[in-house]
Structures are given as structure tokens and as C-alpha cells.
Amino acid sequence: MTKTALIRPAWTPATIALMVVGFMVFWPLGLAMLAYIIWGDRLEDFKGDWSKARNSIFGSCKKGRTMHARTGNVAFDDWREKELDRLAEERRKLDTMREEFDAYARELRRAKDQQEFDRFMAERSKNTPANRQPEKGEGLLDDV
Structure with a gap:
């Protein structure tokens, strides 16, 4: 996310105005905008965590769908299996590098x-x- 965006999770004049208008139109909108201002920078982490959880839960279904039936040509099937394994390993490496970069x-x-x-x-x-010495009227013991 760029820091020059007009609406970003920060206390900018645009987000404050949207929050106020949201409260005036329909209070849950204002509350949603307030939540976005306060916790919006954590959305990317949440989306990444949700994506990982979804992949771990539904990953086996996806694998079963992408696996192809044997063609009858043993040499081709073996080559395809090795290539798919190599691609899966590359994918794991890329995911690891992305996680390291995010950190x-x-x-x-x-x-x-x-x-x-x-x-x-x-x-x-x-x-x-x-x-700095407190001036007359600033100190607590001046009146005593």
C-alpha cells in the first residue's frame, strides 16, 4: 500500500471527514471507518493469515482437482510427476521468500x-x- 493514497488507515483529513459523514448518515458506517483508521494497517496481515489457513484447509481438495489421470505412457507420467513436484518446491520457496520479505x-x-x-x-x-522555574500561578503550592 502506498503512503500517498487519499484513503489509507491513518488520521488524514479525508479519513476523518469520511468517518464524520459516516456517523451522520448511518452510525455503523462511521464506526467501520473508525475501525479502518485504527486497525486498517493490519488488514494485509489478516488477509495473508486467512489465505494460509484457507490453503491448509482446502489444499487437499485443490491438489485432487489438479492431479491428472494417468495417460498410460509411463515415461510421460513419470516426467509430469517430477515436474509437478519441482514446481511445488519452487512455489514453497517463493512463499518462504515472500514471508521473509513481508517480515x-x-x-x-x-x-x-x-x-x-x-x-x-x-x-x-x-x-x-x-x-525551568514555574511562574506565578503555575505551581501547586503558590496558593498556600
């Missing part, structure tokens, strides 16, 4: 978020002097 991308996002947070905290500490 890498999640770590990059986490590191970027951490860097932004650290920069915010550093700027905040520069702008808020630690040794």
Missing part, C-alpha cells in the same frame, strides 16, 4: 516509526527546558 518490510516500518518517535522526543526535550 523485513514490517521491521522497516517499525524502525521508521521508532526513528520518527525518537526524533519527536528529541525535539520535544529541546523545546521543553528541564530546569
Whole structure:
């Protein structure tokens, strides 16, 4: 997902406006938009998890459907079986690489978020002097 999209799971003016309009039109729409803003970045992970679960449950049905009957030519059937096994192994390798890349991308996002947070905290500490004396009316014991 690109970060320049108009409607993305973040607190942007467009998503806030859609949420408000959703609450005004029909409150479940506003609630759905609020849920998307808060948890929308987890949808990709959910879709991937659902896909894996679906494949593990219905994978045997799919295999049974794609397996072809023997042709009677033993050499061809053996070659086809080896090629299908090789392709299945390549598919497993690709799935593993995709999972590794997804983990890498999640770590990059986490590191970027951490860097932004650290920069915010550093700027905040520069702008808020630690040794500043409270002015009249700011302290709790001034009225005593």
C-alpha cells in the first residue's frame, strides 16, 4: 500500500471527514471507518493469515482437482510427476521468500516509526527546558 493514497488507515483529513459523514448518515458506517483508521494497517496481515489457513484447509481438495489421470505412457507420467513436484518446491520457496520479505518490510516500518518517535522526543526535550522555574500561578503550592 502506498503512503500517498487519499484513503489509507491513518488520521488524514479525508479519513476523518469520511468517518464524520459516516456517523451522520448511518452510525455503523462511521464506526467501520473508525475501525479502518485504527486497525486498517493490519488488514494485509489478516488477509495473508486467512489465505494460509484457507490453503491448509482446502489444499487437499485443490491438489485432487489438479492431479491428472494417468495417460498410460509411463515415461510421460513419470516426467509430469517430477515436474509437478519441482514446481511445488519452487512455489514453497517463493512463499518462504515472500514471508521473509513481508517480515523485513514490517521491521522497516517499525524502525521508521521508532526513528520518527525518537526524533519527536528529541525535539520535544529541546523545546521543553528541564530546569525551568514555574511562574506565578503555575505551581501547586503558590496558593498556600
